[in-house]
Amino acid sequence: MSPVPGNSPQLQSLQGNQACALGAIAAGCRLFAGYPITPSSEIAERMSKELPRVDGVFVQMEDEIASMAACLGGSLGGVKSMTATSGPGFSLKQENIGYGIQAEIPCVVINVMRGGPSTGMPTRPAQGDVMQARWGTHGDHPIIVLTPSSVQEIYQQTIQAFNFSETYRIPVIVLYDEAIGHLVDTVELPDPKDIETTDRKWATGPAEDYLPYAPDKDGIPPMPRPGDGYRTHTTGLTHLETGFPTQVPDDVTRVTSRLLDKIENHRDEIEQYELLSCGDADILIVAFGITARASERAVNMARDKGIKAGLLRPVTLWPFPEKALQELAGHAKHVLVPEMNAGQLILEIERLCAGSVPVSGINRFDGETIKPNEVLAKIEELNNG
Amino acid sequence: MSKTDGYEIRLSGTGGQGLGLGGKMLAAALSSEGLHVAQSQSYEPTSRGGMSRSDLVVSRQTADYPLATGLDYLLILDKRAISISEGMINKDAVVLVDEELVPDPPSGHFKVHALPLSRTAISLGNLRVTNVVSLGALIALGDFCSIETMEAAIKQVTPKKYAQMNLDAVRAGYELVQH
Amino acid sequence: MVESAMPLKIRQKSVDGARDEFEIRDYLRLDLFPHFLCPGCGHGIALRALLWAIHDLDIEKDQLAIVSGIGCSGRLSAYVDANTFHTTHGRPLAFAAGLKLARPDLHVIVITGDGDCLAIGGNHLIHAARRNLDITCIMMNNEVYGMTGGQVSPTTSLDRFTTTTPMGNQEPGFDACALAKGAGATFVGREVTLQTTALKNLMQEGLVHKGFSFVEVISDCTEIYGRKNDLGSSPEMVLSQKRSVLPRFDGTAVDKPFRAGNWETGILSRQERPEYYSAYRAHCHKVLGK
Structure with missing residues (x-):
């Protein structure tokens, strides 16, 4: 995209999906494996253009499953890797996402949400993958899911996703709706010098003593780079610190707990959220993506009318910012969860509020975004009720 | 959004316009x-013929809500696009409507041109520049952008071989209103 | 290290004498032994041939990546002292593609099986062949899903019994080599485990080949498939391979099969075509004027 004339060179007009690609490049992504799918294809298209310029590799694989596999393969080779998809493609990637979690392979998966289930509405926005992003792959597992709500934030959160994935050795999902993905907005990209990027801990020291899945104090094992002499084994089977499989109950409990704790114990560093007018809010809205933007407008309109409404916008959808919610909900009279699905995030909010405050939702799954007026109307209804 | 903060523009019609x-x-x-x-x-799967719109939410800072909610400037180039x-x-x-393609424009507390x-x-030799003719007319009616700024932007966005055609088109649209 | 698990010490001189004697223990993770393969399974012979070829080519273990899928063949990677990746069912070629693109300096070998490679992973095989990335794919064909208890596979012979063909298999099977060749594989070969030296030589040729090479190994599942079909015990099954092959070297038949409709062996196809990664990088540099 050409810079907007007359402004600083960093200010530019950029589409959400393009911002994602540029964020990935800035984060150090050097391998992209993907498969075309609406409404995420612009990410692959932009990566195919950008990667050769930085001596990276773009490959369009034969299907969604192969894309996820190649992305993991690239990362196992030591290169920051990404794939991007939507709805049906996200479903197809789930098994290999699980492999990435089990084998602790850093990578980034973008899911631009469209209407579902199945082929659903390819070109219409939705937020129906909240629970799939958390629980899409089988078995007990941790996950990190980031959910940007603006073009600018897609850029930033894609970088953040790489940093988290490298730090915690885990696939990180960036989840946003088609409305944000296809929005073209005026954004100010940071100077590349000011972008903080994180690289995974590499194994160092003698190969003889090296245990590939023995964690450091932070619960995260350093990663071996092929060619550095460690010659380790990577498997999707439940494995010991040696990397080799085990089915001994005590061992399985230990290694699987470590996998779960590695994220759970770092919640404070991972959880991100944004608050708007929450200090004295009677009506607390919890929303993400384009719905958070509508809620932001609605909160401002409600405040103009003297209604004490506030917005908690989770940026990390998973792990959900639990403490922040519980604290705010403790002071609120109502919690309102607008979302473009039949009621998914609300399940988590109800679980966390545990009956301490009434929780209600606004739900749309007709391919249309929730409008500020709809949120305002509900705020007024709750305020009068 | 009040006009002092910003405003919303919609260009609507059918795919391919x-x-x-x-x-x-x-x-x-x-x-x-x-x-x-x-x-x-x-954003429809069919790139030609279906209902189409392009919205702009204009503001001094990043808009709180980036999608259109109340239109200040509306172009309609096909009667099928009225309903949206x-x-x-x-x-x-x-x-602003095309007098032939939208014979029965909407009415209300707004001015229809x-x-x-x-x-x-067509008189310029290419039906496909209707969009750019419309832009010229819209900025003349709306007074939110000077013709010079628009011409500079067209040069920036348009591939060289179509630049002159588009510049002629925007000027023709602008003059439709000025005359 | 469990020395007693492998009592036999077989030293084999390299064929051209250029390398030290091949000692398989140098290439195995012996502390994982005893291995989990059934007695008589052909996969061990195939793995030995592969390691022997790697030895004779003087490929450094640190630069060697073995990527496998799921099934009996999938478990083999764990026993090799190299960078080993036991991936998901059917997907080793796709993982290997990412690995090789990220690390063209590594020797990437895929070990897969007939179910892994031709059924669940069939799409990846044809596209790996088409792309011609420099990967060697060793497909162990034992005509059955052994790990899951003996179900029919895409290569199960007609009328054979499996747990999901209790009345005998009536589905036609794949000719994996014809499939790979048709999809564009630039090196295709097949060998039986009976002829271990020929198998090793074939693998060696595949490893040297620049581009996607596909080697099908006719390997016996004695415990499950053999027993279910009264094919005899291991020695009988291995020996019967002799009756069902049509050896071919560089396209020249030197022997006739004992039975009709049997497998051709040897190098079945070898062509030169640009290798994917080198071609991609060269093209990008050319277009970008680097």
């Missing part, structure tokens, strides 16, 4: 004046 490109030209023009522009389009904007046209909005947009494009 170049409304996305028109939106891009307009956004480039407004951005060049330091404004923030959030552009969204209806009904109920969201602001009071005193400027509504019916002009020979497509006919002007």
